[in-house]
Amino acid sequence: MGRPPCCDKANIKRGPWTAEEDAKILAYVASHGIGNWTLVPQKAGLNRCGKSCRLRWTNYLRPDLKHDNFTPQEEECILELHKTIGSRWSLIAKQLPGRTDNDVKNYWNTKLKKKLVNMGIDPVTHKPFAQVFAEYGKISGLPIQNTRNNICLPNNTTEISKQFPFSSGTPHDKFVHNIMNDQLQENYSTQKYTWDLKPQYQVIHEETLQTNSFSEVSPLISSATSFNPTVFSSSSSYASVQSQVHTTACSSSTSTWNEFVLGDLCTSTDTEQKQEYQLQAGIYLSKDLSSSVHKDNPTCGEVTEVEEKQSVEETTCSSAVDSFVDTILARDKQMLMDFPPLLDLYLDY
DNA sequence: AAGCAGATCAACCGCCCACCC
DNA sequence: GGGGTGGGCGGTTGATCTGCT
Numbered sequence: 001m002g003r004p005p006c007c008d009k010a011n012i013k014r015g016p017w018t019a020e021e022d023a024k025i026l027a028y029v030a031s032h033g034i035g036n037w038t039l040v041p042q043k044a045g046l047n048r049c050g051k052s053c054r055l056r057w058t059n060y061l062r063p064d065l066k067h068d069n070f071t072p073q074e075e076e077c078i079l080e081l082h083k084t085i086g087s088r089w090s091l092i093a094k095q096l097p098g099r100t101d102n103d104v105k106n107y108w109n110t111k112l113k114k115k116l117v118n119m120g121i122d123p124v125t126h127k128p129f130a131q132v133f134a135e136y137g138k139i140s141g142l143p144i145q146n147t148r149n150n151i152c153l154p155n156n157t158t159e160i161s162k163q164f165p166f167s168s169g170t171p172h173d174k175f176v177h178n179i180m181n182d183q184l185q186e187n188y189s190t191q192k193y194t195w196d197l198k199p200q201y202q203v204i205h206e207e208t209l210q211t212n213s214f215s216e217v218s219p220l221i222s223s224a225t226s227f228n229p230t231v232f233s234s235s236s237s238y239a240s241v242q243s244q245v246h247t248t249a250c251s252s253s254t255s256t257w258n259e260f261v262l263g264d265l266c267t268s269t270d271t272e273q274k275q276e277y278q279l280q281a282g283i284y285l286s287k288d289l290s291s292s293v294h295k296d297n298p299t300c301g302e303v304t305e306v307e308e309k310q311s312v313e314e315t316t317c318s319s320a321v322d323s324f325v326d327t328i329l330a331r332d333k334q335m336l337m338d339f340p341p342l343l344d345l346y347l348d349y
Numbered sequence: 350a351a352g353c354a355g356a357t358c359a360a361c362c363g364c365c366c367a368c369c370c
Numbered sequence: 371g372g373g374g375t376g377g378g379c380g381g382t383t384g385a386t387c388t389g390c391t
Contacts, residue, residue: 016359038376055360090379101379106358
């Protein structure tokens with residue numbers, strides 16, 4: 001019946017390894033090679049679990065391991081592989097000689113993830129947050145509250161966390177939700193953005209900021225079916241995203257995240273398509289904000305029949321804005337009544 | 350110098366699957 | 371065939387380090 005237990009967990013040593021213990025493992029491997037790790041503690045004279053010995057060897061003692069900092073090339077490799085295969089750390093580590101899955105994982109969690117977030121890129125999907133947000137609105141079944149035009153940013157930014165209707169509760173949902181709030185709060189006050197990663201990521205970030213338009217991102221949104229990183233395989237690299245975004249890029253070169261979020265209504269050159277996207281995504285446009293953007297943007301000065309028609313629709317939609325906000329507030333209130341502890345957790349995140 | 354918060358990373362946890370008995 | 375384990379893996383924890391006030 002099965003194998004015997006590898007060790008008596010109650011009586012084994014745990015915690016940090018001493019130099020003496022390391023020396024015993026090294027000596028054992030030098031004379032016996034790597035074999036059955038369950039026998040290593042006994043044969044090497046260690047009061048450790050075999051599994052712990054294996055981890056110590058593979059993550060720290062192996063002679064082929066590199067213990068210096070990650071190079072830019074390694075960093076780029078991790079980013080590319082993570083974009084393609086997600087958090088398969090062991091597979092990623094196999095492409096980086098001298099690095100372990102634990103090394104890569106730690107480096108990702110402590111450095112790269114933050115860098116991507118600072119660039120406005122979702123580290124899970126490797127898509128710009130703008131796109132992720134738009135998809136959330138679409139997936140949630142709720143009409144997207146246009147984050148460019150109608151996001152209802154309050155004076156008190158602590159209220160922001162209550163403004164976004166989409167968070168279905170998964171860790172990633174919460175992560176995105178949290179990041180979104182952080183970004184909005186940060187950029188609402190600082191309006192600054194920096195990046196220091198590879199050019200490929202810089203470009204998409206920069207152009208995402210420049211385009212300032214969800215309606216332009218919509219074609220990408222339409223083609224995306226889930227947040228599974230594998231959906232965005234290497235074939236749908238940032239280069240392709242760049243090219244699509246680039247085709248309609250705005251001429252502005254000094255956009256900030258604040259502008260990106262509040263956005264410019266009239267950057268799309270194809271009004272009908274824009275309308276279609278807006279209708280598809282259920283974007284509610286505020287007439288007042290829309291008209292102010294028209295005024296500010298000379299490229300949108302021409303009023304076509306289509307735009308007139310759109311204006312009527314927007315007028316209709318503006319009344320829907322109120323009802324939408326009311327709906328969200330009502331839902332918030334209902335959630336608070338139904339699940340007070342849950343909501344506390346949600347807001348504390 | 351002390352206290353604190355954030356960053357880092359080695360080590361552990363818990364799950365899955367192939368394999369053993 | 372089925373219960374149990376080892377090995378592999380991704381996620382998480384917590385001790386330690388570092389920098390700031």
